[in-house]
Amino acid sequence: MKAAVVTIGDEILIGQIVDTNSAFIAKQLDELGFQVVEVLSIADQEQAIVNMLQSYQNKVDLVVITGGLGPTKDDITKKTICKFFNDDLVLNQEVLTHVTRLLEDFYNRPVSEINKQQALVPSRAKILFNKVGTAPGMILQNNKTFFVSLPGVPFEMKYIVENELKPWVITNFDAFYNVHQTIITQGVGESLLAERIANWENNLPPAIKLAYLPSPGMVKLRLSSSGNDKQAIEQSISNQVSMLALIIGDCIISYDEQLPLPHQIYLLLKSKKQTIAVAESCTGGKLATCFTEIPGISSVFKGGVITYATDSKVNLLGVSQDTILEQSVVSAQVAEQMATQAKNKFQTDYAIASTGNAGPLKGDSDAEVGTVHIGIATPHGTFSEKFMFGQPREKVVKSAVNKALELVYKELIKKNN
Amino acid sequence: MKAAVVTIGDEILIGQIVDTNSAFIAKQLDELGFQVVEVLSIADQEQAIVNMLQSYQNKVDLVVITGGLGPTKDDITKKTICKFFNDDLVLNQEVLTHVTRLLEDFYNRPVSEINKQQALVPSRAKILFNKVGTAPGMILQNNKTFFVSLPGVPFEMKYIVENELKPWVITNFDAFYNVHQTIITQGVGESLLAERIANWENNLPPAIKLAYLPSPGMVKLRLSSSGNDKQAIEQSISNQVSMLALIIGDCIISYDEQLPLPHQIYLLLKSKKQTIAVAESCTGGKLATCFTEIPGISSVFKGGVITYATDSKVNLLGVSQDTILEQSVVSAQVAEQMATQAKNKFQTDYAIASTGNAGPLKGDSDAEVGTVHIGIATPHGTFSEKFMFGQPREKVVKSAVNKALELVYKELIKKNN
Numbered sequence: 096m097k098a099a100v101v102t103i104g105d106e107i108l109i110g111q112i113v114d115t116n117s118a119f120i121a122k123q124l125d126e127l128g129f130q131v132v133e134v135l136s137i138a139d140q141e142q143a144i145v146n147m148l149q150s151y152q153n154k155v156d157l158v159v160i161t162g163g164l165g166p167t168k169d170d171i172t173k174k175t176i177c178k179f180f181n182d183d184l185v186l187n188q189e190v191l192t193h194v195t196r197l198l199e200d201f202y203n204r205p206v207s208e209i210n211k212q213q214a215l216v217p218s219r220a221k222i223l224f225n226k227v228g229t230a231p232g233m234i235l236q237n238n239k240t241f242f243v244s245l246p247g248v249p250f251e252m253k254y255i256v257e258n259e260l261k262p263w264v265i266t267n268f269d270a271f272y273n274v275h276q277t278i279i280t281q282g283v284g285e286s287l288l289a290e291r292i293a294n295w296e297n298n299l300p301p302a303i304k305l306a307y308l309p310s311p312g313m314v315k316l317r318l319s320s321s322g323n324d325k326q327a328i329e330q331s332i333s334n335q336v337s338m339l340a341l342i343i344g345d346c347i348i349s350y351d352e353q354l355p356l357p358h359q360i361y362l363l364l365k366s367k368k369q370t371i372a373v374a375e376s377c378t379g380g381k382l383a384t385c386f387t388e389i390p391g392i393s394s395v396f397k398g399g400v401i402t403y404a405t406d407s408k409v410n411l412l413g414v415s416q417d418t419i420l421e422q423s424v425v426s427a428q429v430a431e432q433m434a435t436q437a438k439n440k441f442q443t444d445y446a447i448a449s450t451g452n453a454g455p456l457k458g459d460s461d462a463e464v465g466t467v468h469i470g471i472a473t474p475h476g477t478f479s480e481k482f483m484f485g486q487p488r489e490k491v492v493k494s495a496v497n498k499a500l501e502l503v504y505k506e507l508i509k510k511n512n
Numbered sequence: 513m514k515a516a517v518v519t520i521g522d523e524i525l526i527g528q529i530v531d532t533n534s535a536f537i538a539k540q541l542d543e544l545g546f547q548v549v550e551v552l553s554i555a556d557q558e559q560a561i562v563n564m565l566q567s568y569q570n571k572v573d574l575v576v577i578t579g580g581l582g583p584t585k586d587d588i589t590k591k592t593i594c595k596f597f598n599d600d601l602v603l604n605q606e607v608l609t610h611v612t613r614l615l616e617d618f619y620n621r622p623v624s625e626i627n628k629q630q631a632l633v634p635s636r637a638k639i640l641f642n643k644v645g646t647a648p649g650m651i652l653q654n655n656k657t658f659f660v661s662l663p664g665v666p667f668e669m670k671y672i673v674e675n676e677l678k679p680w681v682i683t684n685f686d687a688f689y690n691v692h693q694t695i696i697t698q699g700v701g702e703s704l705l706a707e708r709i710a711n712w713e714n715n716l717p718p719a720i721k722l723a724y725l726p727s728p729g730m731v732k733l734r735l736s737s738s739g740n741d742k743q744a745i746e747q748s749i750s751n752q753v754s755m756l757a758l759i760i761g762d763c764i765i766s767y768d769e770q771l772p773l774p775h776q777i778y779l780l781l782k783s784k785k786q787t788i789a790v791a792e793s794c795t796g797g798k799l800a801t802c803f804t805e806i807p808g809i810s811s812v813f814k815g816g817v818i819t820y821a822t823d824s825k826v827n828l829l830g831v832s833q834d835t836i837l838e839q840s841v842v843s844a845q846v847a848e849q850m851a852t853q854a855k856n857k858f859q860t861d862y863a864i865a866s867t868g869n870a871g872p873l874k875g876d877s878d879a880e881v882g883t884v885h886i887g888i889a890t891p892h893g894t895f896s897e898k899f900m901f902g903q904p905r906e907k908v909v910k911s912a913v914n915k916a917l918e919l920v921y922k923e924l925i926k927k928n929n
Contacts, residue, residue, distance in 0.1 A: 105736070106725055108548040109692065110539025115530050117553075122527025131525040132560070134553035136534075139723070143549070166703040167724040168713065201902070202701060209703045227903070229703075248726060250907045275526065284619060286583040286626045286646075296585065306556070307584040308523055309665060317523070373818070379804025380797040383818045387796025390872050390905055392820075398828070399818040401790070401800045404858070407815040411828075411857050440828050441821070455807050485618070486644070488807055490667045 096271055097155040098129040101147055103162035103172055104247060107136040116161045116252055123256055127264050128271030129157060130321070139163055144175040152240050156268070159260075162247035164230040166209045173217075173233075176244055180235050182217040187231070190214040190222065194229045223259035227251055232259060241267075272325040276332050277308075278316045278339065279349040279356075281501060285309040288316075292342055295335075302328075303335060311484065312494040313348075313501075348501050356500040357385040363507040364395040364445070369474075371503070372441035373399035374412055374433040376424075377451035377467055381496050397441040402433070408450075412436045425450050425462035430470030430479040438472040445506070446472040447499050451482075453491040467495045471502050513688055514572040515546035518564055520579035520589055521664060524553040533578045533669055540673055544681050545688030546574060547738070556580055561592040569657050573685070576677075579664035581647040583626045590634075590650075593661055597652050599634040604648070607631040607639065611646045640676035644668055649676060658684075689742040693749050694725075695733045695756065696766040696773075698918060702726040705733075709759055712752075719745075720752060728901065728911040730765075730918075765918055773917040774802040780924040781812040781862070786891075788920070789858035790816035791829055791850040793841075794868035794884055798913050814858040819850070825867075829853045842867050842879035847887030847896040855889040862923070863889040864916045868899075870908040884912045888919050 100117045107114045117134045124131050132155060137143040139162075151158045163172030177184055191214035195206040213229045216222055223232030223243070228251035234243050243260060245252045280288060285307055289296070296305055302322070308315040318335055320328045340347060349356065364371055373382045379401060386396040402408040405424050409416050414432045422428045433448035451467030452460060465486055470479040480502065484494040517534045524531045534551045541548050549572060554560040556579075568575045580589030594601055608631035612623040630646045633639055640649030640660070645668035652659050660677060662669045697705060702724055706713070713722055719739070725732040735752055737745045757764060768776060781788055790799045796818060803813040819825040822841050826833050831849045839845045850865035868884030869877060882903055887896040897919065901911040 105721075105723055106734070107535070107551060108538055109542040109690070109736075110535045110537070110548075111692075111694075111725075111734070113530065113532050113535040114551075118524070118527045118530040120527070121525055125526040131527075132555065134524060134531075136551035138549065165724060165726065167706045169721075169723045204704070207703060207707060209706055250728075250904055254904075273526070275528075277528075286624060287621070289584045289626055290624060304522075304586075306522055306586045307582060308528075309582065311667075317528070319522070319526075375800075380800030380816065380818070381804075383792075383797030384801050387798075387818070387820065396820055398820040398824040399797065400828070401797070401804070401816040401818070403804065403810055403813055403815040407858055410859075411815070411817070441824055442827075487667055487671075 096129045096157070096268055098124045098131050098157040098159065099151050099155050100124070100131060100134045101158060101160040102136045102247070103139055103144065103160060104136070105138055108138055116247065116249055119249070119253060120159050120161070120256065123261065124157070124159065125273050127261065127268070128273060128321075130273070139169055139171060141171060141175050144172060145179055148176070148179050148242065153238050155240060157241050157243065157264070159243045159245065161245045161252050164244065164246045166213055166229070172244055173215075176235065176242065177217040180217060180219065180237065182219050182235070184215040185218045187214050187216045187222060189224070190216065190231050193224070193226075197229060221263070223255050223263070225251055225255055226258070227254045234263070271321065271323060272328060273319065273321045274325065274328045274332055275317055275319045276336055276350070278318075278336065278347055279313055280316065280343060280346045281313045281348045282346045283314070283343070285314050288314055288343065288346075292339065295338055295342055299335060300331065303332060310493070311490040312497045348505070356497075356504055358389055360500065360504055360507060361386065361389050361392055361395055363504075369444035370395050370397050370441075371445040371447070372397045372437045372443045374437035374446060374448040375399060375401045376403060376408070376433070376449055377453045378449040378492055378495050378499070379403060381492060382447060382449065382499060385496065385500065397443050400437060400440075408433065412440070423460040423462065425452055425460040425466055425468060427468050427479045427481060430468035431477045432470075434470035434472035434479070435477045444474050445503060447503050448472075449495050449499055451491070451495060453488045453495075454486055455488055465491050467491065467498075469495065469499045469502055471506060473506050513546045513574070513685055515541045515548050515574040515576065516568050516572050517541070517548060517551045518575060518577040519553045519664070520556055520561065520577060521553070522555050525555055533664065533666055536666070536670060537576050537578070537673065540678065541574070541576065542690050544678065544685070545690060545738075547690070556586055556588060558588060558592050561589060562596055565593070565596050565659065570655050572657060574658050574660065574681070576660045576662065578662045578669050581661065581663045583630055583646070589661055590632075593652065593659065594634040597634060597636065597654065599636050599652070601632040602635045604631050604633045604639060606641070607633065607648050610641070610643075614646060638680070640672050640680070642668055642672055643675070644671045651680070688738070688740060689745060690736065690738045691742065691745045691749055693735045693753055693767070695735075695753065695764055696730055697733065697760060697763045698730045698765045699763045700731070700760070702731050705731055705760065705763075709756065712755055712759055716752060717748065720749060727914075728907045729914045765922065773921055775806055777917065777921055777924060778803065778806050778809055778812055780921075786861035787812050787814050787858075788862040788864070789814045789854045789860045791854035791863060791865040792816060792818045793820060793825070793850070793866055794870045795866040795909055795912050795916070796820060798909060799864060799866065799916060802913065802917065814860050817854060817857075825850065829857070840877040840879060842869055842877040842883055842885060844885050844887075844896045844898060847885035848894045849887075851887035851889035851896070852894045861891050862920060864920050865889075866912050866916055868908070868912060870905045870912075871903055872905055882908050884908065884915075886912065886916045886919055888923060890923050
């Protein structure tokens with residue numbers, strides 16, 4: 096079962112926005128057993144949309160399109176698709192009732208002519224009801240290809256995919272499985288890692304595909320395979336992962352990427368009824384954001400301080416002024432004091448602290464650009480590690496966040512912690 | 513001049529990562545005067561790459577491809593492009609010297625056979641030197657189309673685009689200009705906005721294209737036009753913006769989207785030699801992150817507290833326990849105290865505070881899911897506003913961040929502040 100994901104909008108082609116819709120949809124389709132062969136972004140132009148519809152017709156089983164369903168003149172997806180399918184737009188009473196109620200209840204104003212157009216849908220389309228917005232999704236079929244059109248506003252798209260599209264796909268397509276296992280490694284570069292696992296890689300069964308995903312401070316290895324027998328595929332991948340662990344067990348930090356590291360930390364803390372806080376300097380709020388993006392996190396994440404200015408490390412967090420003068424603000428001692436103080440102030444079991452120089456220029460210390468100290472406070476004491484992440488700024492911050500999460504995760508999976 | 517942007521990698525097609533490379537490249541190409549007609553993601557498969565090369569050949573002037581240039585077996589872009597062009601891979605001595613030095617200096621290990629392969633390049637390719645990594649970029653030409661291949665690691669790709677590709681494009685292509693002006697509006701929904709500006713929109717010159725970009729809490733309008741005479745295009749767009757301001761001036765909050773709102777706030781504060789801090793509850797670190805992503809921000813951004821737990825609002829920030837008990841933790845009074853206390857603790861001129869319930873469940877207060885109070889402390893006093901952002905969580909947090917930035921921006925552009 097092949098699929099394509101299409102996002103329509105000039106804002107993507109001029110780089111005004113990062114297209115996050117297609118990653119979300121691709122992930123859902125992959126989980127539903129589809130092989131997503133292309134992700135494509137095109138202009139809000141009739142000819143571009145028609146070319147896309149033609150090129151995927153009978154080539155893939157499912158095309159999921161987002162964007163261009165709004166009420167304004169630049170939204171031409173619906174009428175272009177309708178024309179391509181030689182269909183007519185008809186008023187859908189259920190959608191009209193919903194749009195009318197949404198406007199009255201939420202925006203406190205009557206439905207306008209423009210709003211009413213949202214309730215016009217191709218006569219042969221199956222409607223995917225949009226409870227959280229005014230533009231409905233729709234499905235039209237041409238020979239072997241289903242074309243699904245969804246609004247481009249991310250939370251509306253997500254609502255429809257989860258509540259309307261997925262159940263429809265499960266009913267209308269045969270079960271097929273894509274299984275991925277990502278192994279997160281750290282401490283060894285991509286090429287050295289490849290050398291170490293060369294023999295194992297050369298002997299992988301042809302049905303299993305290996306990918307290397309390098310990023311600052313870590314390399315992810317992904318094993319993928321597909322088929323009808325989910326259990327057999329999972330077993331086959333699991334066997335390979337066991338062999339891999341014998342070779343590079345020393346640099347594997349996690350076997351689970353379905354759940355990002357902050358989420359794993361959340362679950363570990365929750366199960367132990369423990370809590371965490373952060374004290375951030377060079378990571379500037381990114382560590383806190385990693386946690387607060389998780390619904391329900393407030394039971395384990397108590398909060399944090401972003402002591403960007405040196406003064407605030409002293410005044411707000413209580414880091415010793417003498418230590419800063421003697422050791423510099425970018426030092427192991429300061430990282431450890433920040434972690435300990437955050438743990439005390441927020442009355443948590445763990446705390447993570449970062450102090451460093453992300454660049455581009457040297458800041459309040461003489462530390463070379465790229466230097467970062469991570470401090471970790473645990474129920475058994477506080478420690479820190481020093482890292483040199485090089486440049487640019489973006490890489491330094493990302494590496495520091497990854498490394499900090501990894502250090503606290505390793506503490507949490509230690510026995511007796 | 514037409515261009516296409518291509519990212520190669522199964523990790524995009526299975527939704528494992530969000531492709532940020534293509535937005536960056538598309539933006540650069542747009543600024544260089546190209547019309548980016550498609551952004552495409554394909555698999556690490558020879559046939560998929562060949563199909564892509566064939567389909568863009570002689571259709572566009574420039575194709576910028578990222579991904580698949582690493583040293584491991586799943587990296588097949590270089591050899592596939594080389595084969596497609598009937599070229600041979602030859603050793604580039606300059607690249608080899610660089611790779612050898614990088615490994616010795618940075619990773620403290622000798623160059624391996626795998627690493628040496630990074631220095632193999634198609635014999636007819638122009639090399640785009642990669643100072644910050646081991647995989648060079650390259651350019652190959654076929655009739656009227658230039659194919660550019662770049663590594664997929666974002667900071668390496670960005671380095672090569674900025675330092676190698678852009679100068680080459682400027683030398684090899686005629687000057688052409690895309691001009692965009694984004695107007696950020698707030699307080700009026702997309703359809704109502706469309707109604708208010710319908711007459712103006714109907715009378716726009718055909719050369720100017722209008723787009724509506726709705727997102728939680730704001731609608732952006734983008735006017736775009738292209739041509740050889742940059743000044744004339746800018747004038748023509750500027751005239752339309754002036755007319756638009758007469759119609760919807762009351763809901764325009766900014767005319768500048770090249771610079772994101774946090775960056776504008778940074779420049780305003782810097783020019784006034786003023787400073788800012790944050791106290792975040794429901795925004796959980798996202799406001800701080802908006803600021804700390806800006807290089808050089810430490811001169812104006814002093815830091816922040818993330819008082820996620822109610823206790824920490826009292827203990828760390830000094831919000832009154834009585835106020836929380838009397839008014840609830842999600843209240844105007846608490847938002848204002850948080851802002852005032854953050855301003856005092858960080859000794860800044862401004863502070864932004866958020867307290868609310870992002871959902872999915874009710875938290876430490878009875879406030880309905882979606883309720884957010886934003887507090888703003890200024891040199892002239894503190895105020896707050898209450899918002900109902902509905903659901904889901906993602907929308908609530910995003911809306912709260914946008915609204916908070918907007919409120920402080922509006923204060924900063926007021927006369928006498």
